[in-house]
Amino acid sequence: MMTIDELLTQLSDLSLKLELTPDDATKFDLQILILQLRRQVAAQAFDPLSTLANSSVEVEQLKLLMPQVDQAILTEQNRVMLVARIVSLAKIALRAAGVTVAG
Amino acid sequence: MYQTCRRTRLLLLLCTAAVLTGCVTPVAVRSMSAQLVRTQLAYSLSLRAYFAAVEKFADAQVNIADYRIDEITAQMNREFGKRAGSGLGQAATPEERQRIIDQLVKDVAGNTSADLPLKRKITDAVASLKQRDRELEAAYLVILTASQKLDEYIRLKKADETAILDLTRAVGLNSEKITAIVDEIATISQDLALSMTKTP
Numbered sequence: 001m002m003t004i005d006e007l008l009t010q011l012s013d014l015s016l017k018l019e020l021t022p023d024d025a026t027k028f029d030l031q032i033l034i035l036q037l038r039r040q041v042a043a044q045a046f047d048p049l050s051t052l053a054n055s056s057v058e059v060e061q062l063k064l065l066m067p068q069v070d071q072a073i074l075t076e077q078n079r080v081m082l083v084a085r086i087v088s089l090a091k092i093a094l095r096a097a098g099v100t101v102a103g
Numbered sequence: 104m105y106q107t108c109r110r111t112r113l114l115l116l117l118c119t120a121a122v123l124t125g126c127v128t129p130v131a132v133r134s135m136s137a138q139l140v141r142t143q144l145a146y147s148l149s150l151r152a153y154f155a156a157v158e159k160f161a162d163a164q165v166n167i168a169d170y171r172i173d174e175i176t177a178q179m180n181r182e183f184g185k186r187a188g189s190g191l192g193q194a195a196t197p198e199e200r201q202r203i204i205d206q207l208v209k210d211v212a213g214n215t216s217a218d219l220p221l222k223r224k225i226t227d228a229v230a231s232l233k234q235r236d237r238e239l240e241a242a243y244l245v246i247l248t249a250s251q252k253l254d255e256y257i258r259l260k261k262a263d264e265t266a267i268l269d270l271t272r273a274v275g276l277n278s279e280k281i282t283a284i285v286d287e288i289a290t291i292s293q294d295l296a297l298s299m300t301k302t303p
Contacts (some may be wrong), residue, residue, distance in 0.1 A: 079262035
């Protein structure tokens with residue numbers, strides 16, 4: 001299968017060979033065809049960008065899991081507060097019982 | 104005096120037991136988690152700069168392609184003009200001349216309008232590149248946010264750590280030091296386990 005670039009090269013070579021021949025309709029058509037192909041080649045340079053749409057990154061699961069981590073953080077913070085309160089109460093109780101506790 | 108000493112030792116024992124049984128996050132894990140977030144943040148900034156440079160380059164390429172297409176179209180129109188000129192020289196009747204002129208107008212109009220879909224295709228391709236860049240940026244932002252959230256959890260003072268901290272304060276020890284000691288103990292245990300498996 002011939003690419004547009006290869007076809008363009010072959011047609012340009014042919015056009016060079018016909019340079020010295022008298023002008024006629026076929027020579028004109030060949031010249032127009034070469035120019036049309038050159039225009040296509042200029043536009044085709046951007047074709048690889050169209051394949052970008054096929055790649056994607058799936059982050060929906062992360063979005064769903066993040067609130068769960070938020071909840072875990074909140075739960076842990078509440079646990080910390082509770083433990084701190086219990087320890088504080090225990091210290092008060094120990095001091096009341098006559099035990100020396102620092103902090 | 105003897106009783107105070109005994110109580111202190113008891114508290115120390117409790118601390119060690121709590122540290123060994125509790126889920127204190129190792130220092131290395133906390134450090135790596137924080138570093139990972141910093142690296143990802145720096146990467147997101149690099150990514151943004153990279154996209155901006157690529158987009159500028161693409162915009163410049165669009166201008167060059169448009170210029171090239173216009174140039175080719177003008178060259179084709181000149182070819183149509185040359186052919187019409189040659190035809191007009193040979194035309195014998197006014198009708199024939201009019202037919203050549205009409206054909207020239209039609210060719211030039213068709214040729215010029217053939218540019219538009221090509222230019223639109225180029226503009227669309229670059230727009231799709233920019234759109235993909237924005238999507239990748241947004242996706243990376245989600246990844247970064249998720250990492251930050253995990254880091255927040257990893258660096259969070261856990262309930263068992265709070266208990267340990269309070270206990271260690273009572274005996275004048277730093278909880279970070281204890282965590283580091285536990286890390287060392289874990290490493291030594293691992294080394295021991297490995298050396299035991301190697302021993303025939």
